Amino acid sequence: MHVKELFDLKDQVALITGGGRGLGKQIAEAYAEMGCHLALCSRKKEVCEETAEIFRNKYNVIAKSYELDVTNESMVEDVVNQVLEDFGKIDILVNNSGATWGAPVEEMPLEAWNKVLNVNVTGTFLMSRAVGRHMIERKSGKIINIASAAGLTVRPPEITNTIGYTTSKAAVIHFTKDLAIKWARHNIHVNAIAPGMFRTKMTKGTLEQKEKEILERIPLRKIGDENMLKGAALYLATKASDFVTGTVLSVDGGSTL
Template sequence: MLNKLFHIRDQVAVVTGGGTGLGKHMAEALAASGCHVAICSRKVENCRQTAENIQKQYNIHAKGYQCFVQNEESVRQVITEVINDFGKIDILINNSGTTWGAAVEDMPLEAWQKVIDVNITGTFLMSKEAGKHMIKQQYGKIINIGSVAGLKAESPEILNATGYSVSKAAIHHFTKELARKWAKHNIHVNAIAPGFFHTKMTDYTLRQKGDEIKKRNPLGKIGDTDSLKALVLFFASPASNYVTGQIVAIDGGSSL
């Protein structure tokens, strides 16, 4: 019974920003469960390398694509290519993101705009184009990657990246909007709000403030990727068929 609940074998997932970091871990989790995986980001070599590795390791079909998620034509092209190569899209993980650390009074407009364009517009465009296909097939699972930074206002001593935090709060509400609008199409839309994990984006902060961050965390630790993988599989599989529009923090209790 449990195997059926988490069964995603031979489904097709698109993972943005899946060549490195948390996206790579999520792509691996899907592949390990027998799901075919299309990985896309602006750095195509990372995507191709990760796709090659998981294809060999898990005997599934995987392919890497270059995509600039903030560019509508680029997104359209990638979604078209994925459908041509794989035949369908069952799961979309909107993971691509960027940040900019600066006090609000010092943040350049172009830095703010870059964060908004990648994090919010990119999620919108990928959801829109993949969603058209999901609406036709009357099925889909969309998983947006938000952040605990979008659930609460963090102290500037720990995180001073207002553009990033605001963009993730927007992702959380976009998740609810999309879930409400597309429920009639049997499309489930949920979000994961990670706390601090070891990634390229967080490495500098964790090197400088890791001890303080762990001290403030109720469980006293930094995130582990096994917990993230488990939550991704829940949202991607039939186990979550009565769940939509939810934002689940995976943060050791830091958002409490």
């Protein structure tokens, strides 16, 4: 097989949560460029639709948008069923929707803790379960969970003070490994990407305040840009990773070393 075929996604279908902007949009573009059709989901459907329209015109793929709260069980089931009706299949699931909350541990409201855990952990479970049933029937699938370098290490409060987020991403990493061994018999590959610091809406405030200190902790001395996650996301979605499951691929400039 030619190496280009290993990374081809022509006529595959990817469901990406939080796919309208940030890291989800970057991943969606990488897939669209390789011929993949897109189902982009988030609570803000209009943002997903704007992105879908761009990719439809730019890459000549089918791209549709869906309103989705990943913590709502019935909504998850309905949207997955609608995507299956619209596209006929789901080859790739990217669990990218995420939430964070910055506060000292002793001041963090329970409501904030629950919100972060529900979106990042429960949402990943609900999406994986709903799409996984379809993948089990087909005996094929790629699930990519967007974890975080923050789930692999700890930092002093002067750098990050988001214990709900870091705990949730550590949970996503373990969920990835456990699900990988459960579903390997169904030829479903389950892997995670652990991004470090990227320039997104979620990190804008932190970078404005602490970019110098953050850069000092990144061996490559750079912040992730709009292209640096694409290769990892493409690798884990394609035939190139057919002998890889249960792994966590850090894309963090060396910050977790």
